Amino acid sequence: MQIKRAAVIGSGVMGSGIAAHFANAGIPVVLLDIPAKEDDDRSAIAKGAVQRLLKTDPAPFMHPKNAKLVTPGNLEDDLALLADVDWIVEAIVENPAVKADLYRRIDPVRKEGSVVSSNTSTIPLGVLVEGQSDAFKRDFLITHFFNPPRYMRLLEIVGGEATRPDALAAVADVCDRALGKGVVRCKDTPGFIANRIGVYWIQTAINAAVDLGLTVEEADAIVGRPMGIPKTGVFGLVDLVGLDLMPHIAKSLLATLPENDPYRAAFREHPVITKMIAEGYTGRKGKGGFYRLNRDGGAKVKEAIDLSTGAYRRSDKPKLESVSAAGRDLRALADFPDRTGQYARRVLAHTLAYAASLVPEIADSIVAVDEGMRLGYNWKQGPFELIDRLGTEWFADLCRSEGIPVPPLVEQAAGRPIYRVEDGKLQHLTTAGLYDTVVRPDGVLLLSDIKRASKPVWKNGSVSLWDIGDGVLCVEFTSKMNALDGDVMAAYGKAMKLIGDGKGDWKALVIHNESDNFSVGANLGLALFALNVGLWPQIEELVEGGQRAYRALKYAPFPVVSAPSGMALGGGCEILLHSDHVQAHAETYMGLVEVGVGLIPGWGGCTEMLARHAANPRTPKGPMPPIAGAFETISLAKVAKSAAEAKDLLYLRAGDGITMNRDRLLADAKAKALELAANYTPPEKVTYTLPGPNGRAALELFLEGFALQGKATPHDMVVCSKLAEILTGGPKADVTQPVTEDQMLALERRAFMELVRTEGTIDRVEHMLTTGKPLRN
Numbered sequence: 065m066q067i068k069r070a071a072v073i074g075s076g077v078m079g080s081g082i083a084a085h086f087a088n089a090g091i092p093v094v095l096l097d098i099p100a101k102e103d104d105d106r107s108a109i110a111k112g113a114v115q116r117l118l119k120t121d122p123a124p125f126m127h128p129k130n131a132k133l134v135t136p137g138n139l140e141d142d143l144a145l146l147a148d149v150d151w152i153v154e155a156i157v158e159n160p161a162v163k164a165d166l167y168r169r170i171d172p173v174r175k176e177g178s179v180v181s182s183n184t185s186t187i188p189l190g191v192l193v194e195g196q197s198d199a200f201k202r203d204f205l206i207t208h209f210f211n212p213p214r215y216m217r218l219l220e221i222v223g224g225e226a227t228r229p230d231a232l233a234a235v236a237d238v239c240d241r242a243l244g245k246g247v248v249r250c251k252d253t254p255g256f257i258a259n260r261i262g263v264y265w266i267q268t269a270i271n272a273a274v275d276l277g278l279t280v281e282e283a284d285a286i287v288g289r290p291m292g293i294p295k296t297g298v299f300g301l302v303d304l305v306g307l308d309l310m311p312h313i314a315k316s317l318l319a320t321l322p323e324n325d326p327y328r329a330a331f332r333e334h335p336v337i338t339k340m341i342a343e344g345y346t347g348r349k350g351k352g353g354f355y356r357l358n359r360d361g362g363a364k365v366k367e368a369i370d371l372s373t374g375a376y377r378r379s380d381k382p383k384l385e386s387v388s389a390a391g392r393d394l395r396a397l398a399d400f401p402d403r404t405g406q407y408a409r410r411v412l413a414h415t416l417a418y419a420a421s422l423v424p425e426i427a428d429s430i431v432a433v434d435e436g437m438r439l440g441y442n443w444k445q446g447p448f449e450l451i452d453r454l455g456t457e458w459f460a461d462l463c464r465s466e467g468i469p470v471p472p473l474v475e476q477a478a479g480r481p482i483y484r485v486e487d488g489k490l491q492h493l494t495t496a497g498l499y500d501t502v503v504r505p506d507g508v509l510l511l512s513d514i515k516r517a518s519k520p521v522w523k524n525g526s527v528s529l530w531d532i533g534d535g536v537l538c539v540e541f542t543s544k545m546n547a548l549d550g551d552v553m554a555a556y557g558k559a560m561k562l563i564g565d566g567k568g569d570w571k572a573l574v575i576h577n578e579s580d581n582f583s584v585g586a587n588l589g590l591a592l593f594a595l596n597v598g599l600w601p602q603i604e605e606l607v608e609g610g611q612r613a614y615r616a617l618k619y620a621p622f623p624v625v626s627a628p629s630g631m632a633l634g635g636g637c638e639i640l641l642h643s644d645h646v647q648a649h650a651e652t653y654m655g656l657v658e659v660g661v662g663l664i665p666g667w668g669g670c671t672e673m674l675a676r677h678a679a680n681p682r683t684p685k686g687p688m689p690p691i692a693g694a695f696e697t698i699s700l701a702k703v704a705k706s707a708a709e710a711k712d713l714l715y716l717r718a719g720d721g722i723t724m725n726r727d728r729l730l731a732d733a734k735a736k737a738l739e740l741a742a743n744y745t746p747p748e749k750v751t752y753t754l755p756g757p758n759g760r761a762a763l764e765l766f767l768e769g770f771a772l773q774g775k776a777t778p779h780d781m782v783v784c785s786k787l788a789e790i791l792t793g794g795p796k797a798d799v800t801q802p803v804t805e806d807q808m809l810a811l812e813r814r815a816f817m818e819l820v821r822t823e824g825t826i827d828r829v830e831h832m833l834t835t836g837k838p839l840r841n
Contacts, residue, residue, distance in 0.1 A: 070153065073154050075096070078213070079183070084117050086133070088127075088130055088214060090133070091133070094146070097113070106140070127708035147173055150178050150179065152179070153207065154180065163182065163184075181206060182207070183207060185208050189205070189206050217246045221236055242724060244725040245725070248432045250427055254320040257427055263314070263327070266310070271330060276406060278403065280371065283297060286408050288300075293443050301441075307345070310337075356369075366378070398412055398462070409466065413466040413468055416459065417470070419447035420448065456477040481493075485516050488518070514533075522555075522558055524555060525543070526543040527551060529559055534734070536573070536734050539555060545581060546584065547590075548587060549586070549606070571738065572738060574624075575627065576730050583632060583636025584634070588833055608813060611667055614667050615642070617639075617643070618643075618644075624644050625645045625734075626639060627729050632654040633654065636654075638672070640715065640716075641676075644740060645736050646721070647722075648722055655701060655702055655704060656697070661829050662783055662826075664787050671812065674791055676714040676717070677689070688762065721736060752804075753803075754799070756799075759791075760789055783819060783824075789815065
C-alpha cells in the first residue's frame with residue numbers, strides 16, 4: 065500500500081507538530097480537533113493550532129508555504145474527510161476510554177485498508193484495540209513520535225498480534241523516506257525503548273545528585289558532555305521537556321511496569337521538585353525550572369536552584385577536577401576518587417545495567433536500543449556503545465561494586481566487546497552470545513561503514529578521501545568543527561588529480577561527512593594568529609588558494625556533488641555554491657555569515673550569489689536588482705533554517721535535491737553524481753554587467769538609512785561598503801563593459817585583505833572566538 069494523504073486527530077502541541085511534519089514531507093494532511101464551543105467557526109481550535117505553528121520558534125514547518133498542505137477541521141462536521149486519507153494518526157489525551165470512543169467513531173468513515181495509529185507512549189496496544197472491530201485491529205499500530213516531531217529523529221513503531229505486516233511496512237517506509245525518521249521496531253512494553261530507559265536514567269541521575277549533595281550544574285557537567293549527552297545534562301533536559309510532565313510519565317509507568325522492575329525502587333518524589341511544580345516552576349515553558357533567568361538591575365542573570373533548600377542562587381559554571389583529569393576517558397571519570405566520580409559511577413552503573421537487562425524484553429536487538437537512545441534523547445552513543453567504552457569486564461565489576469545484578473548479556477560477553485568489526489563489517493553481540501552483522505535498510509549508505517571496511521585513498525590533517533564505490537570519490541572534512549584551511553584546499557587539488565578527466569577509474573566527486581555540521585567555515589583561530597603576527601602573504605595565499613580550488617572544482621571535467629547536513633556556513637556554504645549539484649539534508653542551515661566577523665565572502669561567494677540573482681527568473685531586469693538581492697542576503701548574513709528556505713535565498717537552486725532522512729543522504733548524492741557523470745559537460749563561464757561607482761553610491765545610501773535607524777553599526781558600514789564595491793564591479797566598472805569572474809574574484813581578494821587589517825575586524829574575530837557571538841562594533 066502507498067501513503068499519499070494523511071490525517072491527524074488532536075491539534076495540541078504534539079498532534080499539530082506531526083501534521084506540520086507531514087506537510088514538510090509534501091504529504092497533504094487533515095488536522096481535526098473538537099468543535100469550538102465559544103467561536104462562530106467550529107474548526108477554530110485546529111485553525112488556531114496551524115496559526116501557532118507558523119509563529120513557533122523553532123519552526124515546526126520547514127517553510128511557511130507548507131502550512132497550505134494542512135486542512136484544519138473538527139470532529140463533528142469533517143469526519144468525512146477521513147474517507148480520502150491513507151493513514152490516520154491519533155494524538156489525543158492519554159485516556160484509553162476517550163481513545164476507544166474516538167476509534168469507534170472513525171472506523172465506519174475511514175477508507176477501507178487505511179492505517180490508524182496512536183501516538184501514545186504509555187498505553188499498551190492490546191488495551192487500545194480492546195472492543196474494536198477485527199478490521200480495525202488489522203489496520204492498527206502505534207507510532208510514537210518524539211517532540212518536536214520535525215527535529216527529533218526517533219519514530220518508535222509497535223505492531224499488534226493482528227496488525228497487517230504490509231501496514232507496518234508501509235508506515236515504516238513513509239516514516240523513513242518521506243518523514244526522515246529513524247524507525248525503530250519496539251515490542252509492546254511500557255514506555256517502549258527510549259522513554260523506558262530515559263525516564264529511569266533521569267530518575268537515577270536526580271536521586272544520585274540529591275544523595276551526594278551535588279549542585280545541578282555539577283551533575284549536568286558530569287552527565288552531559290563527558291558521557292556524550294547534550295550539554296543540557298539531566299536537569300537542563302527536564303527544564304526543556306517540562307517538570308510537570310515527569311509525574312504523569314511516572315504514574316503511567318508505575319501503573320504498567322512489572323512488579324520487580326528497578327524503576328519502582330528508583331522512583332522518588334523530591335519535595336523541592338514537588339514545590340517547584342506547585343509554584344509554576346515547570347521549566348522553560350513556565351517561570352523557570354532547575355535553571356531560570358532572573359533580572360538583576362535590568363540585566364538577565366542565570367540562576368540555579370539549590371536541591372536541598374529550594375532557593376535560587378546565581379548559576380556558576382563548575383570547574384570539576386574529575387572532568388578535567390578524565391578528558392574523554394569515561395572509565396577514568398568513573399574511577400575518580402571524589403563524590404563527582406562516585407556520581408558518575410552510580411549513574412552509569414544503574415542506567416546501563418537497566419538498559420542491558422531489558423533486551424530482549426523491549427526489543428529483539430541491542431542495535432534498536434542504542435538507536436532509540438541516540439535518536440530519541442540525542443545521546444552520542446547508546447547504552448551498549450557506552451558499555452563498550454567502559455569495557456564489558458570492567459562494567460561487570462562496576463555493577464557488582466554497586467550491588468547491581470550483572471545483566472545476562474554482559475555476562476554472555478565474558479570480557480568480549482558488545483560490538484566488533486569483522487571483515488570490515490560491524491557486528492553486535494546477541495543474547496545467545498553470538499555475533500550478528502548489523503544490517504542497514506535498503507538504500508542506506510553510511511560513510512562510517514565504508515571507513516570500517518577500507519582505508520582512505522589519501523588523507524592529510526584536515527581531509528580524507530574515500531572510495532565510496534562505482535568510481536565515485538568522497539571528500540570528508542576531518543578538522544575540528546570541519547573548519548576549512550590550507551589542507552582542505554590541498555585535498556581538493558589531490559582529488560582533481562586522482563579523478564583527472566573523469567573517464568578513468570574515477571568518474572565523479574562527492575563532498576560529504578557525517579559530523580554534526582558540514583562545515584562552519586574558515587579556521588578563525590588560525591586566521592587570528594596570522595592577523596596578530598602580521599602574516600599577510602599567508603592570509604592572501606589562503607584566500608587566493610581557496611578561490612583557485614573552488615573554481616577548479618566548478619569547472620572540472622567531472623561532476624561535483626555536495627551533500628551537506630547541519631551547518632554549512634561561510635566557506636562551507638561557498639563550496640555548495642560552486643558545486644554542480646547539492647543534495648542537502650532537509651535540516652541543513654546554510655548562509656554567508658562573514659560580515660559577522662567583519663569580512664566578506666572571499667572564496668567566490670559574492671561572485672556566485674550575484675550570478676544566481678542575475679539568473680533567477682524572479683529577479684527584475686536591469687543591472688541593479690541582482691546586485692541589491694545579493695547585497696541584502698550577504699550584508700544581513702541571512703541563514704536559511706532549512707534546505708527548503710535555502711532555495712528562497714538562492715543558496716540552493718531549484719534543481720538541487722533535498723533528502724529527508726540523513727542516513728540516505730550519501731546514497732542520494734552518489735546516485736546523482738553517477739547520473740551527471742553519464743553525459744557531463746562543465747558549466748559555461750559567465751560575465752557580469754555592473755554599474756560601478758554609481759551603483760555603489762546607491763547601495764551606500766541604503767546603508768546610511770540603516771545606520772540612522774540604528775540597524776547598522778560603524779564597522780558594519782565599513783564592511784558593507786566593501787561588499788557594495790565588489791557587487792557593483794569596482795571603481796572602473798560601467799554597464800558598457802562586461803566584468804569577468806577573474807575580475808570579480810580579484811575584487812573579493814582586495815576587499816578581504818583590506819578588511820583583515822582593520823581594528824574593527826580583528827576585534828570581531830577575537831570576540832567570536834572568545835564568546836561564540838558576533839560583536840556589534
